[in-house]
Amino acid sequence: MPDPQISSLLGPADALAREAGELLVRMQGEQLAVARKELRDVVTAADLASEKLVINGLRRLTPDAAILSEEAGFSGSKDAARWIIDPLDGTVNYASGLPWFSVTMAYQVAGRTVLGLTHAPLAGIVARYAEGGVATVNDRPAHVSGTASLADAVVSVVLTSHYTTEEVARTSDVIRRLAGITRGVRIVVSGGLEMSLVAAGRLDAFIGLKADIVSHAAAMPLVRAAGGRVTTLDGREAGDDDLEKIASNGLIHDELLEAIRGA
Numbered sequence: 001m002p003d004p005q006i007s008s009l010l011g012p013a014d015a016l017a018r019e020a021g022e023l024l025v026r027m028q029g030e031q032l033a034v035a036r037k038e039l040r041d042v043v044t045a046a047d048l049a050s051e052k053l054v055i056n057g058l059r060r061l062t063p064d065a066a067i068l069s070e071e072a073g074f075s076g077s078k079d080a081a082r083w084i085i086d087p088l089d090g091t092v093n094y095a096s097g098l099p100w101f102s103v104t105m106a107y108q109v110a111g112r113t114v115l116g117l118t119h120a121p122l123a124g125i126v127a128r129y130a131e132g133g134v135a136t137v138n139d140r141p142a143h144v145s146g147t148a149s150l151a152d153a154v155v156s157v158v159l160t161s162h163y164t165t166e167e168v169a170r171t172s173d174v175i176r177r178l179a180g181i182t183r184g185v186r187i188v189v190s191g192g193l194e195m196s197l198v199a200a201g202r203l204d205a206f207i208g209l210k211a212d213i214v215s216h217a218a219a220m221p222l223v224r225a226a227g228g229r230v231t232t233l234d235g236r237e238a239g240d241d242d243l244e245k246i247a248s249n250g251l252i253h254d255e256l257l258e259a260i261r262g263a
Contacts, residue, residue: 006107006114006130009061013105014117014128016057020050020103021121024088028097044095047071050087050103058083058105065107070214081109084240086214090190092161099123104192106217113240116218118192127196127222135225137200142226144249145201150178150259153204153252156186156194163210171209173263181259191245195219198247199226205248205256209233213240220245229253233261 027046051071058067062083066076070086083105088094090101099122107115116129127137135142147153155178159171178185186203188194192215197203199222208216217240220230231237232244235257248256 003114003132006132009107009115010128010130010134012061013058013107013115016054016061017103017105017117017119018121018126019057020054020087021119023053024050024094024101024103025121028094043071044088044091046094047088047091051085054085054087054103054105058085062107068214070212081107083107084113084214084217086192089192089215090188093188093190100188100190100193102190102193102196104215104218108217111240113217113221116220116222118196118218118222120190120193120196123193125193125196125200127192127199127219129218129222129225131221135199135222137196137222140200142199142222143201144198144223144226144228144251145204146251147204147249148251150182150252150255153182153256154184154186155182155205155207155256156188156197156203157206158189158191158194158208158211159187160189160210167210170263174207174209174260177259177263191215192219195223195230195247198228198249199223201226201249204252205246207256207260208243208245210243211245216240216245220247223247231257233257 066080066082068074086104094101102120105117106113114131118127194206229250230247
């Protein structure tokens with residue numbers, strides 16, 4: 001069973017993530033101000049509105065906790081428990097009117113994620129994780145796929161607008177390598193959503209070679225609780241600060257790493 005303190009946070013935090021998701025859905029139909037960030041990446045008024053809603057809600061819920069957020073950065077004590085949030089993961093998709101975006105929230109104690117939430121309102125995905133007993137996608141127990149061969153696997157790969165020329169080349173090489181040996185390669189670019197789909201058995205693997213902490217902290221433990229693996233390219237268990245995050249159902253993991261290792 002989850003720790004009672006964590007259980008007491010799950011409901012209110014889940015409601016807050018849902019409220020932020022509903023706000024994003026409403027705002028997606030509006031004319032949004034869009035500003036450039038790193039390279040060709042963007043931030044919208046919806047990112048900032050969702051972030052404000054979530055941060056204010058979390059400060060009411062856990063006033064002593066620190067918060068690390070995609071746009072606002074870090075606030076609070078480095079020694080405190082902390083929330084890691086991405087108020088709009090998949091901004092380019094969102095700004096284009098596409099449904100592949102999410103709100104992600106992770107609560108960490110001593111550097112370990114003990115609670116994780118991913119709400120993707122238009123993709124129809126709600127993923128919940130609480131250490132010690134909760135690991136669900138759409139209220140069903142999270143369980144990775146049974147795909148045992150890379151030839152039968154569908155793999156998502158992040159290729160996004162803030163990649164440098166060298167990072168684009170490396171990722172393109174990964175896609176090229178996988179295109180001829182998998183059932184399919186997909187580019188979605190909403191890491192929390194994609195990892196949740198791995199945990200739900202809908203995707204067989206996810207590859208991010210420049211994966212930030214805010215988009216992935218919530219879903220990494222969910223994948224593991226669902227029976228999957230999350231490692232770096234060299235096979236070491238991935239942590240929040242690792243840029244390489246390769247998540248899979250576990251069955252194809254070694255074959256996947258071997259296929260892309262030289263990229």
